[in-house]
Amino acid sequence: MAAAAAPTRAEVMSLFRSLLRTARQFSDYNIREYTRRRAADAFRENRALGDVPAAAAAFAYGKKQLEVAKRQAVVYSMYAPKAKSIMEMKLQ
Amino acid sequence: MALSRRLLPALLCRGGCLSASPSPARALYTAAAVPADAEEEEEEAVTIKGVRISGRPLYMDMQATTPVDPRVLDAMLPFYLSRYGNPHSRTHLYGWESDAAVEEARARVAALVGADSREIFFTSGATECNNIAVKGVMRFYRDRRRHVITTQTEHKCVLDSCRYLQQEGFEVTYLPVRPDGLVDVAQLADAIRPDTGLVSVMAVNNEIGVVQPLEEIGRICREKGVPFHTDAAQALGKIPIDVNQMGIGLMSLSAHKIYGPKGVGALYLRRRPRIRVEPQMSGGGQERGIRSGTVPTPLVVGFGAACEIAAKEMDYDYRRATTLQQRLLDGIRGQVDDIVINGSMEHRYPGNLNLSFAYVEGESLLMGLKEVAVSSGSACTSASLEPSYVLRALGVEEDMAHTSIRFGIGRFTTEEEVDRAIELTVHQVKKLRDMSPLYEMAKAGIDLKSIQWAQH
Numbered sequence: 001m002a003a004a005a006a007p008t009r010a011e012v013m014s015l016f017r018s019l020l021r022t023a024r025q026f027s028d029y030n031i032r033e034y035t036r037r038r039a040a041d042a043f044r045e046n047r048a049l050g051d052v053p054a055a056a057a058a059f060a061y062g063k064k065q066l067e068v069a070k071r072q073a074v075v076y077s078m079y080a081p082k083a084k085s086i087m088e089m090k091l092q
Numbered sequence: 093m094a095l096s097r098r099l100l101p102a103l104l105c106r107g108g109c110l111s112a113s114p115s116p117a118r119a120l121y122t123a124a125a126v127p128a129d130a131e132e133e134e135e136e137a138v139t140i141k142g143v144r145i146s147g148r149p150l151y152m153d154m155q156a157t158t159p160v161d162p163r164v165l166d167a168m169l170p171f172y173l174s175r176y177g178n179p180h181s182r183t184h185l186y187g188w189e190s191d192a193a194v195e196e197a198r199a200r201v202a203a204l205v206g207a208d209s210r211e212i213f214f215t216s217g218a219t220e221c222n223n224i225a226v227k228g229v230m231r232f233y234r235d236r237r238r239h240v241i242t243t244q245t246e247h248k249c250v251l252d253s254c255r256y257l258q259q260e261g262f263e264v265t266y267l268p269v270r271p272d273g274l275v276d277v278a279q280l281a282d283a284i285r286p287d288t289g290l291v292s293v294m295a296v297n298n299e300i301g302v303v304q305p306l307e308e309i310g311r312i313c314r315e316k317g318v319p320f321h322t323d324a325a326q327a328l329g330k331i332p333i334d335v336n337q338m339g340i341g342l343m344s345l346s347a348h349k350i351y352g353p354k355g356v357g358a359l360y361l362r363r364r365p366r367i368r369v370e371p372q373m374s375g376g377g378q379e380r381g382i383r384s385g386t387v388p389t390p391l392v393v394g395f396g397a398a399c400e401i402a403a404k405e406m407d408y409d410y411r412r413a414t415t416l417q418q419r420l421l422d423g424i425r426g427q428v429d430d431i432v433i434n435g436s437m438e439h440r441y442p443g444n445l446n447l448s449f450a451y452v453e454g455e456s457l458l459m460g461l462k463e464v465a466v467s468s469g470s471a472c473t474s475a476s477l478e479p480s481y482v483l484r485a486l487g488v489e490e491d492m493a494h495t496s497i498r499f500g501i502g503r504f505t506t507e508e509e510v511d512r513a514i515e516l517t518v519h520q521v522k523k524l525r526d527m528s529p530l531y532e533m534a535k536a537g538i539d540l541k542s543i544q545w546a547q548h
Contacts, residue, residue, distance in 0.1 A: 030151070030504035031162055037506075041408070065163075072162035075169075083138045086147035086463050087509060 004056035015062050016043050022066060025073040027080035029087050035069055149465040150509045154349075154500030155298045155326060155444055156467055160394070161351035161503070167397035168353065171390035179387050180378060190389045197396025201358050204399040205324075205343065206334040210363060213379045214387050214395075217357040218325035219249040220372075221344030222292075224359055224383070225321045226253035228369030229290050229342065230262055237289025240264045243275050244485040245302075246294055247323055254292075271487045272436035273302035281312045288318050295327035299482040299498060300435030301444025303331060310339025319367050325349050325357070329402025330410065330441055335360060341367045347391070351503060352398030356391035359383070409503050413443040416501045416510050420445060423514035428521050430534075434483060434496060445499045448483075451531040452524045454494035460520040464513050467498045 007015075016039065023035035042062070049055045138145050151159070171193065177186025179194045195209070202209045215221050230240060242254055244266050254264045265283050269275050275293060284291070291313050293304050306322060313320035319341035324333060329350040335343065343360035347353055361367055361382065375384025402409075425431060430450040449457065458468055479493035488496075499513065525531045534540060 030159065030506070033506045034504045038408075068163055068166045072166055075165065076162070081148060084147050085150065086145070087150055087506070087512065089147045 004053075004060065006052045006055045007059040012043070012059065015059065015066060019062070019066055019069065022069045022073055025077070027077045029085040031072075031076065039065075143462055145462050149463050150512060151465045152499050152501065152505065152509070152513055153465045153467050154502035154505075155301075155498060156500070157348050157354065158351045158502055159504060160353055161398060161401060163401055164352055164394045164397045168390045168394040171393055175389075177389070179389050180376070193393050194387055194389055197392045197399075198358075200396040200399045200403075201345065204329060204333070204403050205345075205360060206336055207360055208363065210380075211335075211360055213359045213361060213382045214392050215357050215359055215383050216355060217348075218247075218323060218344040218346035219357075220383075221346075221357050221359040222247065222249045222323055223253050224369055224372050225342045225344060226250060226290065226292060227257060228372055229319060229321070229367065230257055231370040232368045233289050234262075237287050238262050239285050239288040240290050240292065241267060241280065241283050241288060241318075242292040243267045243269055243294070243304075245269050245273065245297055245299075245482045246292065247298060247325075250292055250294070250323060269485050272439070273297060273300050273434075273486055274436055274439055275304055275309075277305060277308045277312065280309060281316075284312070284316050284318055288316075290321055291318050292321040292323070294323040294325075295333070296324070296331065296441045296444070297435070297482065298326050298444075299480060300446045300486070301326075301441045302435040303327070303439045303441055305439070306333075306338040306340070310337075313341070314339040319362075326441070326444070329399060329406060330443065332406070335362065342369075347395040347398055350398045350402050353391050353394040356388060356395050358395065405503065410442070412503075413441075413501050413505075416505055416507065417442040417445055419507065420499060420501070420510050420514060423511065424517060427514075427518045428525075432488075432492060434486060434488060443501045445501070446483075446496055447499070448488065448492040448496040449521050450492065450495070451528050451534060452495045452521055453528075454496070456524055457495060457497065457520055460523070461497075461516060464516050466500070466513075468494075468496060 019039040020036060023032055023039065026032035026035060042058075046055070046058045049058060138148065171190070175186070175189055175193070177184070177188075177190040179187060179190040181187025181190070194214075198209045198212050198214070202212045215224065226240065230237065238261075240254055240257060240262060242250060242264065251266075254266075258264050267275055267280060267283060280291065280293075291309065293306075293309055295306055296303050304322075310320050320339055321342040321344075322338075322340055323344045325344060325346035326349055327333060328345050333340075333343075340360070341362045344357065345360065346357040348355075359382070361369065369382065371382055371384065373384045378384050378387060421433075424447070428449070432448045432450070434446040434448060454468055458466075479488075479490055480496070483493040483496060484490075497517070501510070530540060533543075
């Protein structure tokens, strides 16, 4: 496999924003929060990756996760239950 | 891709809008059974079994089961849609691709526990694995081995299998546990006899979350030449497991405890030295004759995906569970006193917290906690009112065993959910204690045990 180039800062930020946007589209409270949090933590952790192959691999992994998230956001919304989680309802 | 972008707003509206009439998308699901009495159309409240809750409760019962991770679902769906072949069909693409997927999943399960692919056999779940392990091993070696050692806190399926063996004439030693839930390793070593055929000790207990000293037990079993079986359903993907380091001979694994689908599990069976079992399912000889029956490709692929994710996320999830457990404990302890943690705090998987609240009646506490999905200490024996045998084995008094609540924290649990769980629990406990005359007396300094209750 040819060695991939390290992603540019713009590409990384674009991927991060896409992941956060896709996270918002999940109808399930827990999955939505997890996607947002895990993406933020992963990008924060990998920020220090100076090693080019490692950075490229992390970026590729991130892109794959984005594709999975996009598909699953659609699937989850198709089967969203009528009643929302009590975490999403106003405090009574 | 473009299609989904066009469909997405319409589909999202269905889930997000408050509509009085049934939405058009739902009308398409003629095959999907919608229970008539489970939901009300006017509000978003849920009424079921006579209880009305404003929304779906927050889920804190991770030991009962876990939600399927979206990445796992993504891996499984193709095998329900187009790649639906039987993995044992040798003559066409459908069979070949299905078989390839099963083998890839097998490798992922094996990698998570440090085993070889050839040592993993897919079953319908940990209960089936426990049955094969306990009954299968003892029946295979029935001429020379007549004795089984297990603990009093094992899962019901292990204890029931042992009881079944007793009826067949085998002898079983049920080792007691210390008050912190851990088994006494010296006592275990003493209990081993020349005709002991199996030692079965679960890795992480489902009720109290205690982690048993697997390496020590494995070492002793290896020295004495006795196969070591562990039910690792709650441990897989949560704590590191290495079958060689821990001297494990047989291991039961379950998918639906690690964010995988329900209905599938795997049995680890050591090759060197080879451990033989008598199969419990007769049939076409699938899974090397150990477990006949068509291997359910979508479920197995889901299990493999769950294991792969668990391997990557174990550290992150563990650290998060530790933080959240501490938050939960501090939050509850900071507002109510007279709480007992059941099981050792040092040797514990942080996602499982079992608390007993003194002077509170268990059933009323649970009935008031309908917005939090938790389980009580007597989950496995839920049909009867008898307190949990696990808590009884720890030496917990009956009244404290009845008021125990098990909080499960998982990958998808949020800080806000923990805070809300604290709020709801504290509110309910305080309310019940305010009404409790026993609590008043205890606060006044009266020792409840010294009271002579008058008989009428």
